[in-house]
Amino acid sequence: MNSCVETLLQYHPSQQQQQPKDENPALVFDSNLLQKQGEVPKEFLWSLGDMVSTTQEDLKEPIIDLEIMRNNDDEAIAIAAKHVREACMKHGFFQVINHGVDQNLIHAAYNESDTIFNLPLSKKMSAKRKSGGVSGYSGAHADRYSSKLPWKETFSFHYHHQKSSNTQVIDYFKSVLGEEHQQTGWVYQKYCEAMKRLSLVMMELLAISLGVDRLHYKSFFEDGDSIMRCNYYPPCKSCSHTLGTGPHTDPTSLTILHQDQVGGLELFIDNKWLAVRPRPEALVINIGDTFMDNMISPL
Numbered sequence: 001m002n003s004c005v006e007t008l009l010q011y012h013p014s015q016q017q018q019q020p021k022d023e024n025p026a027l028v029f030d031s032n033l034l035q036k037q038g039e040v041p042k043e044f045l046w047s048l049g050d051m052v053s054t055t056q057e058d059l060k061e062p063i064i065d066l067e068i069m070r071n072n073d074d075e076a077i078a079i080a081a082k083h084v085r086e087a088c089m090k091h092g093f094f095q096v097i098n099h100g101v102d103q104n105l106i107h108a109a110y111n112e113s114d115t116i117f118n119l120p121l122s123k124k125m126s127a128k129r130k131s132g133g134v135s136g137y138s139g140a141h142a143d144r145y146s147s148k149l150p151w152k153e154t155f156s157f158h159y160h161h162q163k164s165s166n167t168q169v170i171d172y173f174k175s176v177l178g179e180e181h182q183q184t185g186w187v188y189q190k191y192c193e194a195m196k197r198l199s200l201v202m203m204e205l206l207a208i209s210l211g212v213d214r215l216h217y218k219s220f221f222e223d224g225d226s227i228m229r230c231n232y233y234p235p236c237k238s239c240s241h242t243l244g245t246g247p248h249t250d251p252t253s254l255t256i257l258h259q260d261q262v263g264g265l266e267l268f269i270d271n272k273w274l275a276v277r278p279r280p281e282a283l284v285i286n287i288g289d290t291f292m293d294n295m296i297s298p299l
């Protein structure tokens with residue numbers, strides 16, 4: 001199963017290429033049914049101009065060992081910061097290892113993602129994202145767009161760091177999926193907390209790499225909002241003209257992504273698509289438009 005779990009910091013509604021549509025979607029994305037049918041509905045077809053080649057070339061992004069941050073190894077941090085700066089000035093992507101997020105927690109997040117996307121369609125639709133909202137289930141965004149639909153299911157929810165005991169994610173899962181999903185909520189509560197901690201380490205490293213006060217971005221984003229998003233990309237028989245997620249930039253400040261072994265994330269740089277190779281022990285970090293526009297451009 002191709003899926004990924006990602007946390008997006010400080011988000012803003014993104015500008016979409018797809019056509020917005022009215023509130024009464026005719027199309028419901030039943031991936032099990034669609035996989036049995038031969039034809040892909042026209043709503044999922046993307047024009048050749050949108051299509052990416054299945055590139056064989058990998059991005060040569062920096063792989064940063066975060067042990068250096070825990071050890072306060074200033075010399076190693078300076079070298080890493082230089083690589084991060086170069087990446088930020090070119091495409092904004094790098095990967096981090098020894099990130100401090102328990103691999104068992106990442107594995108549990110995938111297991112719970114399987115649980116969510118394997119629920120009966122009626123159950124998933126009972127938790128569907130409300131118009132204009134972020135949280136909830138979405139089947140190909142069929143309630144939002146009428147063409148160039150992404151061949152994916154998503155489940156998203158907010159996370160806001162609180163110093164006091166925090167059960168907001170657990171409460172969300174219980175409220176939309178029922179008490180029987182308390183365990184799922186617990187896993188994602190812990191996952192969001194771990195991502196928040198990591199995001200602040202990233203803000204420190206980014207500040208160093210961009211030559212501003214080391215705590216500047218960290219203090220700015222301390223009370224930032226996040227979106228947690230699970231992406232599931234169902235198998236597709238004739239996927240030559242479909243996309244799991246269309247070409248885009250992230251309108252957020254920071255994205256922390258774990259992609260499974262199938263991979264599929266690609267960047268368009270110097271007029272060609274390059275693959276971000278999945279590394280199970282790593283997390284993919286990318287700065288988004290909000291960070292680029294407000295933190296880098298003014299430099």
Ligand SMILES: C=C1C[C@]23C[C@H]1CC[C@H]2[C@]1(C)CCC[C@@](C)(C(=O)O)[C@H]1[C@@H]3C(=O)O
Nearest residue numbers: 008011012014016150245246248250251252
């Ligand atoms: C803030 C966000 C909106 C989207 C999810 C996050 C970051 C990227 C955005 C998105 C993935 C860009 C492509 C289109 C989109 C509709 C999608 O395919 O999911 C976007 C997300 C969204 O608006 O839900």
Ligand SMILES: O=C(O)CCC(=O)C(=O)O
Nearest residue numbers: 004231245250259264265
């Ligand atoms: O699923 C992925 O690998 C990335 C998806 C993505 O870019 C997004 O949801 O913003």
